[in-house]
Structure formats: C-alpha cells, structure tokens
Amino acid sequence: MEIEIKSKDGLGMLAAFAEKIGSTIENGRVEVPEEFGTGFIQGYSFDERLRMMILNYQLHQDFAISRRNQPTNMLIFNFQHIINSPKSQTGAKFQPSVQITTQGLNVQLFIPKNSIQNSISLSIDASYLRELIGARINHPLVNTILENKHPLLFEEFVFVPLLKVVDDIMTSNVPILLHDFYYKLKTQELICHLLISLVSRDEKKVHGLNIADIKMLYQVKERLLDNLEEAPSVAELSKFSGMSETKLKRIFNQVFGKSIFQYFQNFRMQEAARLLTEERLSVSEVGYQLGFSNLGHFTKVFEEVIGVKPKRYSKFGNKVL
16 A cells, blocks of 8 residues: 655645545544554644654555655654554564654655554654754754754654653543644654753764665664674674774764664663563563673663663652653
C-alpha cells in the first residue's frame, strides 16, 4: 500500500491515509479497520507552521509514504517507540528515541507489514521555531538546525521529563474545544525538552549528510547493538560500513551526539533500566546479562547514565528521577 502526499495541508497524510484504508476522519482521528490492522492516527494542524501526528497502529501489509511539494523550511521531530500501549514493542531494539531531520531527508518512508508504529511526529517551520526560542540563544548546533539549509539528522535518547509530556498527551481528558490550545502547548514543550538535550552537545561545526551514509550509519548502529554484552571494535564497524574510521566516528558522533562506545554504554543502561522495571530482574542478573563481570562497575556506569544506583531504580523506577 502506497500513499503519496502532495498537499501542504498538515492533515494531508491523515486524509490520504483514511481514503486508502476506507476509513473516515472524526475529530482529527482515523481508526484502522480490522481488515487492514489495528490502532489509529491522530492529527493536529495548529497552523501551517506547527503540526503534530500521533501514530499508534499496526498494518497487515507494507506501507509506503511519499511526500511531494512539501514546505522546504519544515523541521521534523519524530519521537519513536514512545507510546505505552498493550501492543507496543519492548526490548533493547525499541528504546524510546527522537530524530530531528531537516530539509531533504523526509521525502520517503517505508514501513514493513506488521511493524508497530507508536510514535509522535512533529513538524515545525524553522523560522517559527526561531521566533519561539528568541534571538538570545546563540548555540552553533541549534543555529545550524534553524538555518535549515543542509540535509541533517540528529538522534537523542528520550528521558523521563519528555516521557511525562508524552503521557500527558496520551492520557489527558481535554475538552475538544480546548484541543488545539492544549496540544499546541504540549507540542512546544516536547520540542523544548529536546532542545535542552541538544544544547548539551559541543559540536562547533556540522556536515551535510546524504541518504546512503545515513542508511549505512543505521546499519552500523544495528550491528553495534546486536550484542549488548560486548561492543564490536571501531575497526570492525569501519570495515562493515566501508567508511574510514575517521569518517565513521565523525558522522556517528554528529548524528547521535556521542562516541560509538558512549552510545553503546548509554543504550546498555537504558536496557538495564528496562530489565529492572519491566522484567523485574535483580541487579546482579541484569549486570551479568549485559556482560558485566564486576557488579561494582555496572553500578557505577548505571548511575552515571541513569542518575541513580540500579538497586534504587529497581524499587522506584522513574519516580526517583
């Protein structure tokens, strides 16, 4: 099933999706009929400069989206694996994250059949975001994103403050008359929390990316996370990718904001946190499962990344943060 979106209307995808699956739009929401899958898409178009889509569905067939003639100054913030629902995927490969993409990198999207979509996608005009932020913020990376002149992609892990905003979006019982007002504020709040993470990066200069390098970079990430007990060497990943070690380290750090090993350790600790709370494993079980022979070292790394010791986290989860 393929949808081509040509409309500049923020709900162009919603209308095209509804037509394709034989459904209708009610209060900005499209329910997926049983013959096509399960779930829904909810869309909010506050104006031409700011939109939000909640994607919480699973389709029984491949699904491709092609965007054409879209506004060139739009930034896309895609919060992935972020909605808690009975059908949400869990596990190390599906930890919550958010991608920022600039112009030229949001033309095509392919979703294999039976993939579970549980994400929130925001699009905002870069000039409008500059207005919201104000001229007082002078940060090289943020300024580069706001200029929106080059094809760029950045990805960040999603932490507790942002997850709380998502929970508000998904669970608040807001009267329809106040939907636009409430969800516009929440959209801006999500973007604000993400910018807080980005300004901690120290990039002085960023380089434009091409689709081939991005695809390979995500294959490298998959290879890196195949075995959370032990990371492959940079030399192995360089050979796998066909990139020099210098280029691979540079673009990996630019996209993910961390070195390859730092990213591996952070991802490991996100999985450790999940195992402690969702799987209810003990601290020692989690440490050994993730390849730590020294539990003292595991505790130290966990506290550095998550902010509390694993034993305390296992008792209280996100409530201690």
